[in-house]
Amino acid sequence: MIEYRNLRIALLGGGSVGASVASLLLEHGEELANRVGAGLELIGVAVRDLDAPRTPAIPRELLTTDAESLILGADIVIELMGGLEPARTLILQAINSGADVITANKALLATHGPELFEAAEQVGAQLYYEAAVGGAIPIIRPLRDSLAGDRVARILGIVNGTTNFILDLMDREGASLESALATATALGYAEADPTADIGGYDAAQKVAILASLAFHTTVPLESVYREGITEITRDEVESARKAGYVVKLLAICERLTDAETGVDGVSARVYPALIPISHPLAAVHGANNAVFVEAEAAGDLMFYGAGAGGRETASAVLGDLVSAARRHVIGGPGVAESTHANLPVLPIASVTTRYQITLQVIDQPGVLATIASMFSDHGVSVEAVTQSVTSVESGADGPRATATLVIGTHAASEAALAATVAAVDESPVVSAVVSVLRVEGL
Amino acid sequence: MIEYRNLRIALLGGGSVGASVASLLLEHGEELANRVGAGLELIGVAVRDLDAPRTPAIPRELLTTDAESLILGADIVIELMGGLEPARTLILQAINSGADVITANKALLATHGPELFEAAEQVGAQLYYEAAVGGAIPIIRPLRDSLAGDRVARILGIVNGTTNFILDLMDREGASLESALATATALGYAEADPTADIGGYDAAQKVAILASLAFHTTVPLESVYREGITEITRDEVESARKAGYVVKLLAICERLTDAETGVDGVSARVYPALIPISHPLAAVHGANNAVFVEAEAAGDLMFYGAGAGGRETASAVLGDLVSAARRHVIGGPGVAESTHANLPVLPIASVTTRYQITLQVIDQPGVLATIASMFSDHGVSVEAVTQSVTSVESGADGPRATATLVIGTHAASEAALAATVAAVDESPVVSAVVSVLRVEGL
Numbered sequence: 001m002i003e004y005r006n007l008r009i010a011l012l013g014g015g016s017v018g019a020s021v022a023s024l025l026l027e028h029g030e031e032l033a034n035r036v037g038a039g040l041e042l043i044g045v046a047v048r049d050l051d052a053p054r055t056p057a058i059p060r061e062l063l064t065t066d067a068e069s070l071i072l073g074a075d076i077v078i079e080l081m082g083g084l085e086p087a088r089t090l091i092l093q094a095i096n097s098g099a100d101v102i103t104a105n106k107a108l109l110a111t112h113g114p115e116l117f118e119a120a121e122q123v124g125a126q127l128y129y130e131a132a133v134g135g136a137i138p139i140i141r142p143l144r145d146s147l148a149g150d151r152v153a154r155i156l157g158i159v160n161g162t163t164n165f166i167l168d169l170m171d172r173e174g175a176s177l178e179s180a181l182a183t184a185t186a187l188g189y190a191e192a193d194p195t196a197d198i199g200g201y202d203a204a205q206k207v208a209i210l211a212s213l214a215f216h217t218t219v220p221l222e223s224v225y226r227e228g229i230t231e232i233t234r235d236e237v238e239s240a241r242k243a244g245y246v247v248k249l250l251a252i253c254e255r256l257t258d259a260e261t262g263v264d265g266v267s268a269r270v271y272p273a274l275i276p277i278s279h280p281l282a283a284v285h286g287a288n289n290a291v292f293v294e295a296e297a298a299g300d301l302m303f304y305g306a307g308a309g310g311r312e313t314a315s316a317v318l319g320d321l322v323s324a325a326r327r328h329v330i331g332g333p334g335v336a337e338s339t340h341a342n343l344p345v346l347p348i349a350s351v352t353t354r355y356q357i358t359l360q361v362i363d364q365p366g367v368l369a370t371i372a373s374m375f376s377d378h379g380v381s382v383e384a385v386t387q388s389v390t391s392v393e394s395g396a397d398g399p400r401a402t403a404t405l406v407i408g409t410h411a412a413s414e415a416a417l418a419a420t421v422a423a424v425d426e427s428p429v430v431s432a433v434v435s436v437l438r439v440e441g442l
Numbered sequence: 443m444i445e446y447r448n449l450r451i452a453l454l455g456g457g458s459v460g461a462s463v464a465s466l467l468l469e470h471g472e473e474l475a476n477r478v479g480a481g482l483e484l485i486g487v488a489v490r491d492l493d494a495p496r497t498p499a500i501p502r503e504l505l506t507t508d509a510e511s512l513i514l515g516a517d518i519v520i521e522l523m524g525g526l527e528p529a530r531t532l533i534l535q536a537i538n539s540g541a542d543v544i545t546a547n548k549a550l551l552a553t554h555g556p557e558l559f560e561a562a563e564q565v566g567a568q569l570y571y572e573a574a575v576g577g578a579i580p581i582i583r584p585l586r587d588s589l590a591g592d593r594v595a596r597i598l599g600i601v602n603g604t605t606n607f608i609l610d611l612m613d614r615e616g617a618s619l620e621s622a623l624a625t626a627t628a629l630g631y632a633e634a635d636p637t638a639d640i641g642g643y644d645a646a647q648k649v650a651i652l653a654s655l656a657f658h659t660t661v662p663l664e665s666v667y668r669e670g671i672t673e674i675t676r677d678e679v680e681s682a683r684k685a686g687y688v689v690k691l692l693a694i695c696e697r698l699t700d701a702e703t704g705v706d707g708v709s710a711r712v713y714p715a716l717i718p719i720s721h722p723l724a725a726v727h728g729a730n731n732a733v734f735v736e737a738e739a740a741g742d743l744m745f746y747g748a749g750a751g752g753r754e755t756a757s758a759v760l761g762d763l764v765s766a767a768r769r770h771v772i773g774g775p776g777v778a779e780s781t782h783a784n785l786p787v788l789p790i791a792s793v794t795t796r797y798q799i800t801l802q803v804i805d806q807p808g809v810l811a812t813i814a815s816m817f818s819d820h821g822v823s824v825e826a827v828t829q830s831v832t833s834v835e836s837g838a839d840g841p842r843a844t845a846t847l848v849i850g851t852h853a854a855s856e857a858a859l860a861a862t863v864a865a866v867d868e869s870p871v872v873s874a875v876v877s878v879l880r881v882e883g884l
Contacts, residue, residue: 130588150761297760
């Protein structure tokens with residue numbers, strides 16, 4: 001066995017990812033040392049409660065509640081506490097004490113990323129965050145390095161496993177949102193308070209990180225447009241399937257030119273959208289994640305895998321650890337986060353997409369023409385109309401026949417579409433606007 | 443505009459990838475300079491014929507036939523000539539003159555990789571080769587860096603676009619191998635001499651590279667077991683589809699323990715195999731590539747995209763160029779190729795897989811029992827038997843009824859299976875062994 005000098009690793013956080021990182025590090029230490037050319041010595045794990053049960057177990061002598069002291073003796077600090085504070089303060093302390101930092105903290109990066117990257121750059125420290133997006137899936141490094149010579153045009157990600165599990169269950173078993181969420185909670189895929197997932201907040205944090213990286217531009221979390229899946233119904237999912245689509249919560253960022261102002265910029269947004277069943281993203285089932293990247297030269301790429309899980313996420317953390325450790329061995333000031341492009345972030349109003357609108361209308365002659373003219377009056381071009389099941393509902397003048405119209409539009413602006421829907425909603429021939437869903441161009 | 447110092451880039455080879463690299467480098471030069479923090483000056487492109495037509499065009503003043511002189515003035519050399527010589531000699535010259543080298547040359551890496559990596563390590567140069575496997579797909583960097591803290595258990599790759607295009611056409615349109623190959627040739631997916639692709643030689647080179655990287659072990663090309671798709675028939679593809687499988691040419695490498703000797707090692711092999719229709723690899727259509735990675739902690743990952751094409755492959759080359767250039771800016775001796783594990787490479791005889799065997803048998807009572815006992819006599823356990831279409835053929839004693847038996851086995855060794863097939867083939871109740879295909883465990 002070769003004798004190496006040791007690098008001192010401090011771990012902040014002993015949750016499921018932290019416990020897996022500690023366990024893998026202790027178990028595979030010699031193998032990793034051979035890969036790095038240095039020993040990786042876990043000097044301690046900072047936790048809030050020394051006696052909390054952990055799986056896998058962490059040796060008692062490694063645990064401490066004093067994160068600040070632990071950091072002081074470390075070459076590399078791994079932050080897996082989550083949340084904004086004290087994670088932010090501890091990471092800044094680590095950077096300023098000369099350590100490299102690895103974090104999986106998407107909320108912190110999306111909120112305080114620029115501050116952390118700047119602090120790191122000033123002292124020549126590195127900040128690694130492969131585990132912050134897509135769990136085990138290598139996506140940060142491919143965007144940062146592999147595609148560094150290319151131009152990313154658009155990224156479409158399924159980056160939240162909980163919502164994908166729910167939508168997949170609704171699609172494959174006809175479950176309602178409520179029952180699918182209950183199943184997700186029972187299986188541990190959803191938190192007790194599922195708002196961060198089903199409200200799209202988690203995905204919004206991740207897309208802010210991806211957009212910043214892909215477009216060499218700071219994309220603040222506040223500028224990400226966000227809709228969750230809370231309004232998605234079983235009927236919408238079923239009718240999407242009949243039309244050859246599946247509903248996915250997509251985290252999208254792309255280079256975009258605002259059609260009116262001609263401004264070149266970046267859009268970052270999260271919403272449920274219809275994608276064709278034949279698209280590779282439609283085949284992402286269960287709690288899996290996938291990131292689909294459209295690049296100018298490379299064409300279409302997809303990165304697929306487990307988006308969460310203690311051991312899975314720990315794999316990404318350990319990949320970063322090997323990179324950080326190799327840099328310690330070889331020396332050099334490292335690479336600064338690239339934000340030279342400084343593109344403006346465009347509002348959702350700059351985005352044009354196709355839409356699928358489902359209306360409940362009164363089944364009488366001329367209704368289709370009336371509705372079609374409302375669309376054209378607002379500059380929204382109709383691509384296809386399907387009229388389906390006719391039923392009977394009670395109207396003001398007694399029972400009347402109704403029909404369901406599913407209208408697919410060509411690409412339209414957010415504003416034009418909203419005005420159209422408002423007008424349609426007030427029309428006496430329309431009894432209900434059942435759903436309005438974007439169809440992502442793929 | 444910021445003024446940077448220039449890094450001098452020499453390009454060897456002006457084929458479709460080389461011309462695309464030159465074009466992207468000239469077109470995006472300023473953008474790349476901002477990402478790197480240094481100018482990337484293309485000082486010349488070494489070609490065999492100055493007057494050959496190229497798409498995209500390369501400015502005439504950059505072209506030279508004197509590769510050796512070009513190398514001498516370069517900080518970074520990009521080798522896109524292909525073939526073993528003079529590529530090998532020129533790369534060694536570049537390394538010894540202090541340049542970093544980027545290559546897409548899979549044949550060279552699979553054949554002389556250890557020599558090149560050792561030469562680079564001795565002078566502290568780096569050798570990048572993201573474009574050698576999977577075209578535009580980032581797979582080398584994820585294996586080398588992102589999964590560096592994990593243990594890869596198995597890789598299954600569709601790494602040859604030509605054969606995937608052919609098999610996909612046979613599967614989706616019922617084409618014969620010959621007509622699918624003709625279509626591939628007409629569309630430019632197959633070379634005039636398709637042997638390297640359909641014989642599995644190209645895939646064997648790529649799996650040698652992937653296996654060496656994933657298992658930190660030198661895997662020589664000669665130790666890769668190889669079968670091509672030349673024997674695959676339309677009937678096999680069709681009957682696979684009916685049984686819920688598709689036929690793919692798989693490049694497989696995995697950690698393996700030889701059941702008899704107990705030796706831990708690595709297996710690398712290429713052959714057509716059946717994979718379940720529901721597996722993500724089954725959805726890889728046309729000339730696309732995908733690499734499916736099973737890692738201990740990360741679980742299943744898949745990397746998907748264009749496996750060939752001038753611009754697509756150029757994207758991977760430019761990603762390597764940015765990495766190499768950043769290293770020049772930051773300094774440091776770089777990372778040596780990791781081969782510390784030195785695992786033995788096991789022969790195909792160490793591999794056990796399931797099989798699907800299709801037999802034409804005489805349709806008379808007791809045949810199934812006879813055949814089943816031949817399997818069990820050789821220690822091959824039958825999982826399922828399907829008897830299908832009965833037809834009439836002319837036998838020695840006049841016309842006789844025949845049936846098709848499709849036999850699925852449990853995992854069996856290569857040797858046991860071969861002995862079984864030999865015995866079955868000699869049996870008087872068997873009129874033909876129609877096909878023997880591996881079923882990859884997924």
